[in-house]
Amino acid sequence: MRALLLRPRARERFGLGPFFRVEPLGLEYLGAALRRAGHQVEIRDLRLARGLGSRRPDWVGLSCIHTLDVPETLALARQVKQRWPGVFVMVGGHAASADPDAFAGPEVDAVGLGPGEHSVPLLVSALERGAALAGVPGFRLRAREAQREHPTDIDPKLLPARDLVAGFRTGYRCVHRSPIWAIETGRGCPFRCAFCAVGRADGYQPRDLGVVVRDFETVGGDVFVIDDLFFYPRDRSRELAGALAARSVKKRWVLAQTRADTVVRGAEVLEAFRPLAERFDLFFGFEAATDRRLAELRKDATVGDTEAAVRLCRDLGFGVTGNFVIDPDWGEADFEDLWALLDRLRLDRVGFTVLTPLPGTDYHQSQQSRLAEKDFARFDMHHVLWEPRLGRRRFYELMVESWKRNVLSSGNASRRWLTWFRGIGVREALALAGVLYRTQRLMNVDAYLSDTFPPELPAVLAE
Numbered sequence: 001m002r003a004l005l006l007r008p009r010a011r012e013r014f015g016l017g018p019f020f021r022v023e024p025l026g027l028e029y030l031g032a033a034l035r036r037a038g039h040q041v042e043i044r045d046l047r048l049a050r051g052l053g054s055r056r057p058d059w060v061g062l063s064c065i066h067t068l069d070v071p072e073t074l075a076l077a078r079q080v081k082q083r084w085p086g087v088f089v090m091v092g093g094h095a096a097s098a099d100p101d102a103f104a105g106p107e108v109d110a111v112g113l114g115p116g117e118h119s120v121p122l123l124v125s126a127l128e129r130g131a132a133l134a135g136v137p138g139f140r141l142r143a144r145e146a147q148r149e150h151p152t153d154i155d156p157k158l159l160p161a162r163d164l165v166a167g168f169r170t171g172y173r174c175v176h177r178s179p180i181w182a183i184e185t186g187r188g189c190p191f192r193c194a195f196c197a198v199g200r201a202d203g204y205q206p207r208d209l210g211v212v213v214r215d216f217e218t219v220g221g222d223v224f225v226i227d228d229l230f231f232y233p234r235d236r237s238r239e240l241a242g243a244l245a246a247r248s249v250k251k252r253w254v255l256a257q258t259r260a261d262t263v264v265r266g267a268e269v270l271e272a273f274r275p276l277a278e279r280f281d282l283f284f285g286f287e288a289a290t291d292r293r294l295a296e297l298r299k300d301a302t303v304g305d306t307e308a309a310v311r312l313c314r315d316l317g318f319g320v321t322g323n324f325v326i327d328p329d330w331g332e333a334d335f336e337d338l339w340a341l342l343d344r345l346r347l348d349r350v351g352f353t354v355l356t357p358l359p360g361t362d363y364h365q366s367q368q369s370r371l372a373e374k375d376f377a378r379f380d381m382h383h384v385l386w387e388p389r390l391g392r393r394r395f396y397e398l399m400v401e402s403w404k405r406n407v408l409s410s411g412n413a414s415r416r417w418l419t420w421f422r423g424i425g426v427r428e429a430l431a432l433a434g435v436l437y438r439t440q441r442l443m444n445v446d447a448y449l450s451d452t453f454p455p456e457l458p459a460v461l462a463e
């Protein structure tokens, strides 16, 4: 069977989306699994290519990992059905698994739940034989009789079919670094933060150590390890660092995502990994500035962990980017707490996102009835989805003030930007300047307000 796998276009209103363009790794794993089963595969990354191509495929698979991509994914599914009437359309990826109901319309025939490397070839084989689809695990089908919705596991021995995106490689970037490669050493997270749905899937699933080392050996010099929680579990991490060192694997730059408490309790793991890259950056979700707010988010970590992690990373020579979530229910004092912590941490790179009830999270369940904004395209962690406690204008003024006090302001923080520009080439410097230009929109209160759902008119005006 001939498969066409599509990564939809991204509709980015705010944020650094265009500067963090990461390869569609999920589709590359599906591509590898499908080829192993004897099928033909083409991947088109519609962030970088135009059109669906000329050859009619036997079926089409769409990846939807972000809820904000749901409207674009549905529009693409409709376009596919129009172009090739009768073609079978599947959608998968994190956002589809977390909220399969969003894809209940006629344009989608099957929604993949969880990892697809086992389930997708099984469904395709059933399609090929004209057999019943209902017995295939890991899907929700449009015709919903007697299904086995339970997701299947990842295939830890599989290597992604990276050649399928070779034509797009130069378009994959992290800020000024390009091309970059994405690697996954394990999937999932054992924590249960209220605002995140990743930990609620099937816990943590590691990839085979030898296969991961081979993957590291074959990709380029700039690598984004997309694991939900890197340096976890500790013993396996230490083993991976040892295996990479034993094969003399060296990279120019590595970026990984992790937690403050994981780092603080695993200093020796960090030390073991440090020689892997000339420059090693860590992205942390620090989330909040007080233990009370952290406990409300069920982060299971403390501000003490945040401060200790930053100190440790500095000592060991890791770069730190810290992200904080700004709750629409915050008062002025919460912003003051945030700025006080930032003054103590003195981070070079900081990000702020609006605490957003993403489908599949406990926070979504608790806040669903408040949602004034129903357009999934605005579930991008920059829009508010109901009227904030301080009112939208004041809320965004304080959010903008948070950005301004930190790294992205061209005025306040130009000194820090200069350190970013140091030692990089002309092409990279131009890309960085583009980032600086684009981020100025993050500091424009009216840009947020003009793109936010219409205010509820006071009853007297509405009459």
Ligand code: B12
Pocket (backbone or CB within 6 Å): 010, 011, 012, 015, 017, 020, 021, 022, 023, 024, 025, 026, 027, 029, 030, 060, 061, 062, 063, 064, 065, 066, 067, 068, 090, 091, 092, 093, 094, 095, 098, 111, 112, 113, 114, 115, 116, 117, 120, 154, 182, 184, 188, 196, 197, 198, 226, 227, 228, 353, 358, 359, 379, 380, 381
């Ligand atoms: C890499 C990544 C990114 C990259 C982009 C990746 C890309 N290719 O587009 C970057 C860094 C740019 C990014 C940005 C953001 N991200 Co992001 N990202 C991830 C991350 C860490 C890994 C995704 C990945 O590659 N996984 C590895 C591959 C192998 O897995 P996979 O894609 O899930 O594929 C498997 C299955 O899903 C399935 N499958 C996949 N496709 C298909 C298709 C079919 C047809 C089928 C049947 C099955 C199937 O099989 C695959 C193999 O097992 C995930 C975390 C996660 N666990 O998903 C967050 C995640 C998807 N991101 C998230 C968020 C919130 C964001 C941001 C909004 C954050 C922000 N502060 O702005 C932005 C949005 C940017 C934008 N404007 O578009 C959330 C999404 C929550 C939600 N409901 O929307 C996640 C889940 C993180 C989290 N902990 O909450 N992200």
